Amino acid sequence: MKYDVIVIGSGPGGYVTAIRASQLGFKTAVIEKESLGGICLNWGCIPTKALLKSAQVYDYLKHVDDYGLKAEAIDKDFEAVIKRSRGVAQGMSKGIEFLMKKNKIDVIMGTGKVKPGKKVDVTDADGKVTEYDADHIIIATGARSRELPNLPQDGKKVIGYRQAMSLPEQPKKMIVVGSGAIGVEFAHFYNSMGTDVTIVEFMPNVVPVEDEDVSKAFLNSLKKSGIKVMLNSAVESVDTSGKGVVATVKTAKGEEKLEADILLSAVGIKTNIENIGLEDVGIVVDRDKIIVNDFYQTNIPGYYAIGDVVPGQALAHVASAEGITCVEKIAGLHTEPIDYGNIPGCTYASPEIASVGLTEKAAKEAGYELKIGKFPFSASGKASAAGNKEGFVKVIFDAKYGEWLGCHMIGAGVTDMIAEAVLGRKLETTGHEVLKTVHPHPTMSEAVMEAVAAAYDEVIHL
């Protein structure tokens, strides 16, 4: 029962770490208490995208006339939509099972708890405890939906994301608290399915981490699609004693009561760091996160942590990159610390949002003199042909040295376009180099080149 590396948790942090560890020649085991693939594959990234695909197909069907087509008796089957999403998640989890076998990684099903002396106790479903030893123990136990004290989740009327993607019946009316990526993705899905959706957001903007131009454009599109949005507002309490819910919302104008069948709380995450032995080992935790150095070592030698349990963006690709960096460092490779300033963030509502680097406001606050270019998809041939003219690409450069400070996109398919900006920034590309990189025509990606051209007064199609 001795391993070189034991990973606790098999999300995109844990399973990727295990695969890279095995590639590097370590005898590796991964411990999982629920389903292989973690939140991302089972209850996060993937099943939500499956739901959103159904919403997109349905939205296209509702507008077939726009494409010169005819379709009659268009309808949806909510149960089947949910079933498809759950099926996609299960298929992905099976895929991880295959990858574990392929990479000769032992999968130990049970709940892991770290102990002093580089040991892990695993309690299986029957309550049997087995002790394992490892030279390196990597904690990747992830996170769950955060519960606000005034919005306790009963899982039926006040729900978190797990229930939101597996409801037995479609609610007629829904309140979504929080307009971050998770909140707006569900708001969009349910609105497309025909639910009457109201978003309540505490901040003055929707998708508050995004550039203000993107937030404004997205707000317009939410409203156009029929979603009601209450900004600068907070749900103070929720009464679930009746048939549905009645939420008391504090707004700038006073108190308002909102009635709905269901309230979805999408106000962030709470890390899974309780009862995993951190105190017994003496691992330092601060503000709900395990404290680690640039290579994910905790304060106790031999114990590491990666993914949602450590500070940094709580995203699947970040968790995976952290795990790879962690084991490459253990293996003695000359690996670089992750640049958290160059992590792309994506929101898969309609329109999609994708961004990397500084917003205009943050760049100004940092004291840069800016060159900004914007190119609307309304001027893109591909967007016109596809009937997706909404949105734009906005690029921000430092006027003095030409550093690409930020890139912000809103529109159809932009989540598949942002990697160009991430790579460009990683390679310290200047605006002129992007301009001289020939982009294929007709593609949505031409808008990146044109936005850069706009920043340097060389735009062609505006």
Ligand SMILES: Cc1cc2nc3c(=O)[nH]c(=O)nc-3n(C[C@H](O)[C@H](O)[C@H](O)COP(=O)(O)OP(=O)(O)OC[C@H]3O[C@@H](n4cnc5c(N)ncnc54)[C@H](O)[C@@H]3O)c2cc1C
């Ligand atoms: C609705 C939703 C949509 C999302 N969409 C995206 C997206 O589009 N793109 C993106 O990048 N990110 C997205 N995320 C975030 C992403 O899912 C997380 O950042 C990512 O899953 C974190 O990976 P992780 O490996 O740290 O943890 P997790 O994926 O949370 O995995 C942790 C695993 O550890 C297991 N575990 C916990 N405790 C123990 C224990 N004691 N013993 C054994 N096993 C244990 C859990 O069962 C779980 O399987 C989304 C999240 C949600 C909720």
